[in-house]
Amino acid sequence: MPRGLSPSSFGAFKSCPLAFKFSYLDRLPQPPSAPASKGTLVHRALELLMLRSAQDRTIDHALADLTRAREELASDPDFTELVLTEAEWDRFHAEAEVLVHRYFELEDPTTVRPIGLELRLSATVGSVQLRGIIDRLDLVENDELVITDYKTGSVPGERHELQRLAGVHMYALMVEQLLGKRPVRVQLLYLSRPEAIIAVPSEQSVTGVARKTKALWTAIESACARDNFRPHPGPLCEYCSYQAYCPAFGGDPALAEELRGPGTVIAPALPLASSPV
Numbered sequence: 001m002p003r004g005l006s007p008s009s010f011g012a013f014k015s016c017p018l019a020f021k022f023s024y025l026d027r028l029p030q031p032p033s034a035p036a037s038k039g040t041l042v043h044r045a046l047e048l049l050m051l052r053s054a055q056d057r058t059i060d061h062a063l064a065d066l067t068r069a070r071e072e073l074a075s076d077p078d079f080t081e082l083v084l085t086e087a088e089w090d091r092f093h094a095e096a097e098v099l100v101h102r103y104f105e106l107e108d109p110t111t112v113r114p115i116g117l118e119l120r121l122s123a124t125v126g127s128v129q130l131r132g133i134i135d136r137l138d139l140v141e142n143d144e145l146v147i148t149d150y151k152t153g154s155v156p157g158e159r160h161e162l163q164r165l166a167g168v169h170m171y172a173l174m175v176e177q178l179l180g181k182r183p184v185r186v187q188l189l190y191l192s193r194p195e196a197i198i199a200v201p202s203e204q205s206v207t208g209v210a211r212k213t214k215a216l217w218t219a220i221e222s223a224c225a226r227d228n229f230r231p232h233p234g235p236l237c238e239y240c241s242y243q244a245y246c247p248a249f250g251g252d253p254a255l256a257e258e259l260r261g262p263g264t265v266i267a268p269a270l271p272l273a274s275s276p277v
C-alpha cells in the first residue's frame with residue numbers, strides 16, 4: 001500500500017485501476033511526452049514570471065522567462081529523451097509561446113499577489129495521507145485565499161470537468177488543513193482555449209470530497225489486498241504508455257517490468273548458484 005496519494009492518483013484509479021497500479025504503485029517509467037514536457041516548460045516560465053515584482057510581470061518578461069525555462073530544462077530527461085524532428089521542436093516552442101500569450105488573456109499578472117508557488121501540501125483524511133503540489137496560492141481582498149492551477153492540455157468535457165473539480169476540492173481541503181482557512185476560490189486556467197473553470201469550495205464540497213476520498217482509499221486497499229487491478233478501457237487508452245502490457249489489448253501485465261530497462265532485479269531470483277553447468 002502507498003503511504004500517501006495525490007488527488008491526481010485518485011483520479012487515475014477511477015479512470016483505470018491497472019494503469020494506476022503500473023504508474024503509482026509499481027512506479028514503472030513512462031517515456032516523456034511532448035504535451036507533458038511542454039506543460040512543464042510553460043509552468044516554469046509562469047513560476048519565474050510570478051517571482052518578479054508585480055509591475056514587471058509583462059508579456060516581454062514572460063517570454064524572457066520562457067527562454068530561461070527552456071535553458072534550465074535543456075538537460076532534463078523529459079526534454080533530452082523526446083524524439084522530435086527539428087520542425088516538431090520548432091512547433092513545440094512556438095506552441096509554448098502561444099500558451100504564455102494566452103495566459104495574459106485570462107488574468108492580469110500585475111494584480112496577482114502570490115504567497116506560494118509550486119507549494120507542497122499534505123492533509124490527513126481518516127487514514128489517508130493526501131499529498132499534492134499547487135501551482136499558485138494567492139492572497140486576495142480581505143486576506144482571503146485563492147488556489148490557481150495552470151492547465152496546458154485541452155479543456156475537459158463536462159464529465160471530466162467534474163472529475164477535475166473533485167481533485168480541486170481536495171486541494172482546497174489540504175490548504176484548509178495547512179493554513180486553517182478555506183480558500184474562497186479555486187481556478188483552473190486552461191491556457192489552450194483560453195478558459196477559466198472556477199470552483200467555490202464550501203462546507204458541503206469539502207465534506208463530500210473527504211467522504212469520497214475515504215471510499216476510494218478503501219477501494220484501493222481492497223484492490224491491493226487482492227492484487228486485483230482491472231483494466232478499464234476508455235478514451236485514455238490511446239495515450240497510455242502501458243498499452244502493450246494491458247490484457248484489454250492482448251498484453252501480459254507481468255512483462256511490464258521490462259519497462260525498467262536492463263539491470264532490473266528479477267524476482268524471484270534465478271537459482272544461479274545451484275544451476276548445474
Ligand code: SF4
Nearest residue numbers: 016231232237240246
Ligand atoms: S491501455 Fe487502457 S485499459 Fe489498458 S492499462 Fe492503459 S488505460 Fe488501462
